[in-house]
Amino acid sequence: MATSMLVQGVLLIFVWILAPSLLGVAFVGAIIFSTFTMGQRVLNEAAYIRIDHKANDLYLAGPMSPEAYFLGMSAGILVVYLAPVVALGALAAAVVHFTLAQGLLLIALASIVWVFSASVGYVFSTFFRDNRAIWAYSSLFFNVFGVLPPVFYPFGLFPTPLHPVALLMPPSGAAAIAQMSLGITHLTSGELALAVGGLVVETVIVFLFAIYWARRTVRAD
């Protein structure tokens, strides 16, 4: 749990020292990044218990459905890693002074990002045959897609030609919507539609694909 907060913690300290006025943005980003990296935990855990513990053989050769296995594992990881995210949320509320609507929107956005990343994590976990490869690639993947785009910093600082790309990436799209609700970032109605549409549509597609993939991979060919 402690390591799950390492990147967010370090970035928050940097922002606090270098640009304290952006602390609100950084807190919002840290919460979204935290739920995004839960997909990395799902990837690591799902692959590890399949490869090392043969848990798939134990659980899937029985009455449990493959989609229940995927959802149960993802929910289990959420429960384990939720405490530090809640603590982060409480700290953010104290620093940023959210309204109830802003707080609820942030929870909704973080939840959607969690569904997206857990689905991606589970699907990717099925491709690996060796744990050592997973740890290297999964950290890289989740950190690059969670740190480089405007998740921890204002959306407006991202190069304008790349705005649509950032809005279509669930972590930065969700962060942009959250920043807009806090009045930190201005999005045009087109940009907002792109962010909301992208987030919802991509999440639904990836989630449904993960369900299909869980069923598809329960038996090897």
Next chain:
Amino acid sequence: MTDVALRSENLRKVYPVKGAPPIEALAGVSLEVRRGERVALLGRNGAGKTTFLKIASTLLRPTSGRIQVFGYDVDQTPEKARPYIAVVPQEGKPFFHLTPREQVYTYLRARGIGRETAKARTEEALEKMGLIECANRLSITLSGGQRQRAMVATVIATEAPLLFLDEPTIGMDPFARRSVWESMRTLTRQGSTILLTTHYLDEAEALSHRLYIIERGRVLVAGTAEDLKRSVGGTVKVLLPGGAALVESFRTFGSCVTEGDALTIIVTPERLGELMELAVRSKLMATVGPVTLEEAFLRVVGRSIDEN
């Protein structure tokens, strides 16, 4: 429910290999396991035992052939077969952050078993497997044998009608192995059916009502351990260290196998005296004993079970 727990007909599994000829792991396996039986698949490493078990437990698709669990086609309707089965996977491990008690209980709950029943069955399975004393220790702190017992406890607690156990006693001490055997006997008396793979000949002999010897994806022989031993051609085994050079002289007494400079002859009790006279005349030491499943395996397969 049908009386046949498992039936396979001409089951084949071929693995394609990039840039090499495909590997035929199963080359038409037909077998039947009746309800309440304990049946062992006996074979060397790579013989196809685990592949068969993976297909039977719905985790691997066959290339061709049919396989049914309690009348349900495993390939076409796996979701109908799954509620009837539970599997101890080869080299499976309990979750390290759970205790054996939590491991068994969680698994039973995941299979949809109610709280009270799951609790009762957990305690019973831990007791049977001799895990009560370490039931509250994290699995990561357990020995290899204890972890394996936790896996077996997890699966026998399900009381599923058909249990697949892939090398269930690997890494266990003799005492623990006997506990597992006793639990399996109890389970089949209560109506469960067990198909296990093993390369321990004593386990197959002590535990199974019937066994199938598999080699290179084919069933070479099926029957009881006694049937197999009788098929060797005698009930007495004579080992003559240094007798390999004289194999031709002894061949008339029965089947001969040489291993290094030692000669093993399977002989009927009636011809034992005559053979011993020849051994004494040839100035050879002799060790006499009953034929075991090992000789039967060696004769059927042509190689020892430990030979790769």
